[in-house]
Amino acid sequence: MESIGVLLPYPTFPYLEHQLQSRFNLLRASTKHAASIRAAVVNAVDGADANFIHALPMLEILCIYGVGLDKIDLRSCAERGIRVTNTPDVITDETADVAMALIISLLRRICQCDLYVRSGNWKRQGSSYPLTTKFSGKTVGILGLGRIGKAVAKRAEAFNCKICYHSRIVKTECGSYKYYPSVVELASNCDILVVACSLTVETHHIINREVMNALGPKGVLINVGRGKHVDEAELVSALIEGRLGGAGLDVFHDEPDVSQELFGLDNVVLLPHVGSATVETRTAMADLVLANLEAHFLAKPLVTLVL
Numbered sequence: 001m002e003s004i005g006v007l008l009p010y011p012t013f014p015y016l017e018h019q020l021q022s023r024f025n026l027l028r029a030s031t032k033h034a035a036s037i038r039a040a041v042v043n044a045v046d047g048a049d050a051n052f053i054h055a056l057p058m059l060e061i062l063c064i065y066g067v068g069l070d071k072i073d074l075r076s077c078a079e080r081g082i083r084v085t086n087t088p089d090v091i092t093d094e095t096a097d098v099a100m101a102l103i104i105s106l107l108r109r110i111c112q113c114d115l116y117v118r119s120g121n122w123k124r125q126g127s128s129y130p131l132t133t134k135f136s137g138k139t140v141g142i143l144g145l146g147r148i149g150k151a152v153a154k155r156a157e158a159f160n161c162k163i164c165y166h167s168r169i170v171k172t173e174c175g176s177y178k179y180y181p182s183v184v185e186l187a188s189n190c191d192i193l194v195v196a197c198s199l200t201v202e203t204h205h206i207i208n209r210e211v212m213n214a215l216g217p218k219g220v221l222i223n224v225g226r227g228k229h230v231d232e233a234e235l236v237s238a239l240i241e242g243r244l245g246g247a248g249l250d251v252f253h254d255e256p257d258v259s260q261e262l263f264g265l266d267n268v269v270l271l272p273h274v275g276s277a278t279v280e281t282r283t284a285m286a287d288l289v290l291a292n293l294e295a296h297f298l299a300k301p302l303v304t305l306v307l
């Protein structure tokens with residue numbers, strides 16, 4: 001397959017780059033080589049818009065190194081008969097782990113406690129750190145009970161939490177979790193609201209002022225989905241005004257730009273979109289990309305087909 005042109009438009013995980021380089025004719029820019037590019041590998045954050053796809057007249061397959069489809073112009077792909085794959089399942093555990101880390105960091109003030117020790121304040125002040133908030137036994141509300149949502153629920157169950165959710169459809173296989181027909185009702189009935197749904201026109205800014213007010217001054221919002229699920233300006237106001245207890249965020253509205261006001265707040269934990277960012281998971285994601293590419297060019301069934 002060394003002669004097959006595969007476009008990688010931006011640097012990525014070195015293992016993936018290396019593997020692509022050794023198996024295909026790896027190309028870095030579409031401009032000069034458009035006519036020889038038969039496959040492209042993109043990530044879920046930068047995506048592939050209509051211009052990107054139209055610039056590649058010979059494109060047969062678009063492999064997403066990630067799961068989110070919100071930055072992929074699926075319509076252009078469908079119109080052109082371009083096949084699309086992503087990397088589900090292998091990222092589920094990591095992303096759910098990060099949701100748990102955000103919850104515990106926020107409630108138990110892990111980042112502040114760490115600073116308390118490092119700064120010497122523990123020794124200087126000779127007093128114990130102020131009391132924090134218990135996680136075990138709380139009610140966790142999950143928005144989107146897909147793969148990641150279910151993995152969060154499973155972990156929270158191990159902490160003796162009660163689980164409730166809102167999804168487009170009732171998940172009959174999760175009968176022990178309480179379903180709420182609206183996000184506001186879900187937010188009114190949980191202590192911790194975890195956003196784990198995909199970003200679509202319907203879920204854009206689904207976490208709005210009303211939802212934040214329903215979650216309330218003791219409630220916390222955790223976002224491991226997409227920044228655009230949350231009205232970030234409203235989030236800043238809710239946190240500053242004390243209408244919302246706290247937020248743990250792995251994703252932001254216009255990342256890597258983060259609302260500056262969040263930096264000054266003590267009731268937030270901010271992560272640089274690292275839900276799936278471990279060596280193990282990124283390797284598994286890369287292997288899925290490679291497996292899909294090879295399957296396509298060997299005319300075998302794709303492993304994780306989107307389109």
Ligand SMILES: O=CC(=O)O
Pocket residue numbers: 044045065066067068069091275276
């Ligand atoms: O956010 C990451 C992804 O969609 O894979």
